[in-house]
Amino acid sequence: METGFLKKLINIIVTKDNEYISDKSDEELVNLYTEIGDENAFDEIVRRYANKIYGFALRITRNSSDAEEVFQEVFLTLTKKLDTFRGESKFSSWLYRITVNASYMYLRSQKKHESNISLENYYPYDEKGTLMGRVMAKDWSSRPDIIIFSNEALKIIDKSINELPESYRTVFHLRDVEGLLNEEVADILEISIPAVKSRLHRARLFLRDRLSDYFHEWRR
Amino acid sequence: MFMCKDVVENIMGYIDCELDLQTLKELEKHTGDCPECMAFVNTYKRMLEITGKLKDKPFVTPEIRNRLRILLKSKVKPA
Numbered sequence: 001m002e003t004g005f006l007k008k009l010i011n012i013i014v015t016k017d018n019e020y021i022s023d024k025s026d027e028e029l030v031n032l033y034t035e036i037g038d039e040n041a042f043d044e045i046v047r048r049y050a051n052k053i054y055g056f057a058l059r060i061t062r063n064s065s066d067a068e069e070v071f072q073e074v075f076l077t078l079t080k081k082l083d084t085f086r087g088e089s090k091f092s093s094w095l096y097r098i099t100v101n102a103s104y105m106y107l108r109s110q111k112k113h114e115s116n117i118s119l120e121n122y123y124p125y126d127e128k129g130t131l132m133g134r135v136m137a138k139d140w141s142s143r144p145d146i147i148i149f150s151n152e153a154l155k156i157i158d159k160s161i162n163e164l165p166e167s168y169r170t171v172f173h174l175r176d177v178e179g180l181l182n183e184e185v186a187d188i189l190e191i192s193i194p195a196v197k198s199r200l201h202r203a204r205l206f207l208r209d210r211l212s213d214y215f216h217e218w219r220r
Numbered sequence: 221m222f223m224c225k226d227v228v229e230n231i232m233g234y235i236d237c238e239l240d241l242q243t244l245k246e247l248e249k250h251t252g253d254c255p256e257c258m259a260f261v262n263t264y265k266r267m268l269e270i271t272g273k274l275k276d277k278p279f280v281t282p283e284i285r286n287r288l289r290i291l292l293k294s295k296v297k298p299a
Contacts (some may be wrong), residue, residue: 048286054279061224070286072291079292124260129225131256141262148266149273157270158277201232208260208267 018045026091034083037066042082046075052178053099061084062162066110073102088186096174096188102118111188117165119202124209140215160210164203171196222246227257231264 011125024032032041044065053074058067077098087095107113125131140148147153161169161177174185175196186193224266230247233239239247 021241050280050285050288051278054284055277066289067279071280071284072288075288075292076295079295081240084242087243103261123225123228125223125225125228129223131224131228131254131260132258135256135263136259139259139263141259141266146272153270154273154277157267160272161271161274172271176268179272179275197232200260201229204232205228210265211267211270212263 003172012214021204027087030082030085035083036096039053042079043095045078045188047097049096050075050082052092053095054094056099056170056173056178059105059161059169059177060100060166061112066112068107069154070099073106073187074099077102090184093188094186096180100170114166118208119165120170120198122202122206124205135212138212138216141216142210147218148214153211156214157207157211160207161203163210168203172207175200176204221252224254224257224260227251227254227260229293231261233260235265235268 021040024041024044024046026045029041029045031036033045050071054067054071057070057074058064061067061070074095079096081098085091125136126134149195161172164172170189171185174180174188175182180188182193182196185196189196227247227250229241230243234247236293251261288292
């Protein structure tokens, strides 16, 4: 009997047990689905990534029904193109890239354009380069965790992220919400690492200011 | 001379421990002497803690998952 066939057969038997499926790497799941059409493997990919993909699509489109359209499109694309995944980047990076492309394509088809304002000149210091009178008066860092991590504060930060221009929003989401590395974000968005760092820096400055305004107002 | 502006522009490197020793020393010295910068660094760190909490936010409801399942079943032929 051919070794390849035996391996496939073993995989089929092993993957009958979902405990084994959940232990497999993304790349192993891709192989199981593309080589033997194992639907459990595909279900596991959906289980692992559904929330991340929907969350990212929502971050780009800022609309839940648009996000669901993109979300569905991404997994449909995946069923058709999973066999084109070559493992040159991490599977998650490849999937995020599909999501970015599907989101942009969807927004274009809906003629939903967003003006991409630059935050390059956004900084908290004055023209002399000092923060004098700009930060301390609104220092909220020692507020109790119950306030800092309240649902309302989380809603404010979520809303503020959505106020960021799209190119900053996507970088911020992947880097600070999803916790990807600069290199991974650069790879997904096909931009340079310095561009990732620059956008992330300005996005964080903008969001820190928004939170300061919120907590300052809240105290009144 | 190290200024508030330099603290702001080096904050990412500071958080990621990527600053060279000289810049790190200057930043820490300035921040120690400047309450505005101390507040800036502290609020910046707290902001990162808050945004980190967004990662666990559930987006996909059982209804969304079910609609996806139905769609995939209707459009994807078994391999």
